[in-house]
Amino acid sequence: MPYWEISTPAAAFTPEQRVALSTEITTIYTTHANLPAFYVVILFKAMPEDSMFVGGTPNNNFVRIRADHIAREFDSSDIKALFMAEVESVLAPHVKDRGFDWEIHFDETDFELWRVQGLVPPAPDSDVEKQWATQNQPTPYDRVSP
Amino acid sequence: MPYWEISTPAAAFTPEQRVALSTEITTIYTTHANLPAFYVVILFKAMPEDSMFVGGTPNNNFVRIRADHIAREFDSSDIKALFMAEVESVLAPHVKDRGFDWEIHFDETDFELWRVQGLVPPAPDSDVEKQWATQNQPTPYDRVSP
Amino acid sequence: MPYWEISTPAAAFTPEQRVALSTEITTIYTTHANLPAFYVVILFKAMPEDSMFVGGTPNNNFVRIRADHIAREFDSSDIKALFMAEVESVLAPHVKDRGFDWEIHFDETDFELWRVQGLVPPAPDSDVEKQWATQNQPTPYDRVSP
Numbered sequence A, B, C: 001m002p003y004w005e006i007s008t009p010a011a012a013f014t015p016e017q018r019v020a021l022s023t024e025i026t027t028i029y030t031t032h033a034n035l036p037a038f039y040v041v042i043l044f045k046a047m048p049e050d051s052m053f054v055g056g057t058p059n060n061n062f063v064r065i066r067a068d069h070i071a072r073e074f075d076s077s078d079i080k081a082l083f084m085a086e087v088e089s090v091l092a093p094h095v096k097d098r099g100f101d102w103e104i105h106f107d108e109t110d111f112e113l114w115r116v117q118g119l120v121p122p123a124p125d126s127d128v129e130k131q132w133a134t135q136n137q138p139t140p141y142d143r144v145s146p
Helices: A015-032 A077-091 A127-135 B015-032 B077-091 B127-135 C015-032 C077-091 C127-135
Strands: A003-009 A041-047 A052-054 A062-069 A101-108 A114-116 B003-009 B041-047 B052-054 B062-069 B101-108 B114-116 C003-009 C041-047 C052-054 C062-069 C101-108 C114-116
Touching: A015 A041, A015 A077, A015 C052, A041 C062, A052 A062, A052 B015, A062 B041, A077 A101, A077 B114, A114 C077, B015 B041, B015 B077, B052 B062, B052 C015, B062 C041, B077 B101, B077 C114, C015 C041, C015 C077, C052 C062, C077 C101
Parallel strands: A003 A041, A062 A101, B003 B041, B062 B101, C003 C041, C062 C101
Antiparallel strands: A003 A062, A041 C052, A052 B041, A101 B114, A114 C101, B003 B062, B052 C041, B101 C114, C003 C062
């Protein structure tokens, strides 16, 4: 689950900067939702000049993030606001403080239409999920009918 | 908000053609929904040969658009149909009349899981949104608890 | 409708392998849902080294699929599970058996916010949809008000 696509100017992030940013994003989820780290997938998309348009004008200084949440669903507006504030605080040194424009939005998608290494992901906060988090990898498990 | 990804053959649109198309798409939203122009983000994705498949066959003459609506939600089937007709009329000279195949679909995502330059976007049709539209940029504002 | 984006290491799939995989994916939909083959759109995205991160670490051996379903909506958890199992069995020889890591998730989006070649797609399982499937192309048709 969280699946992030980060579209950026081609030279915006070095591999080292990508590691740093994606590690910090991962930590949001491992810390606040106890997700296995490997659930956090981030794709960096290097966009060529004049391929990102804002209001009809090319913006070659723009970081645009779209992301899907699959493993968890927010259950209140307050929690959404807290999460978004946390995301912004993580992005700030990598994006805002470096002078980029930026925008981000999330969608929430269906837990049941998701597979990791061919496996049905365990229920949120279940023992198996905790085990996956500790191992930081998915392993087959016995699924019990509800 | 509207966030469009336009996947095209690599040479399909010159920078000037991208400006023209993205400007016309922007105008749909500024005219019909009074959105700030800068809300309209369009990414052009130049696809290499044999990377787009339709029914199992490569289609190197295909324009495929997927887009998310965030700032507004349609509230009736009639309005959706009107919107889609407007989109098609804007696309026609750029896509249909140039002989491309094309397809488009939209998703609607959660207003609360969206930030622009780190700011909580103002409520639809609020005074602050109108101000952002006039200025064509986001500026901090006092948020009042509901 | 089904709209798949398959992000892969740059050299993961030859054009022939893309044809084979996308043909088999298409067959899932034509066989089980009687969809027209041309509804199945698959974009292969060749990702450069160190642009896909899993848990903060680059994974250059990763196949990540995100897809939207538009033409049909699943109506039970059981059918979702059957579908996902079928998808995994199709992916296995192309992905799992070749030693890639992989993950997949689907979203379901609004039928009314979708157009194919500018046309309103016919209702699921309607005579027009069957005709489109037989022809394997969309053609204009008389729409009757409900």
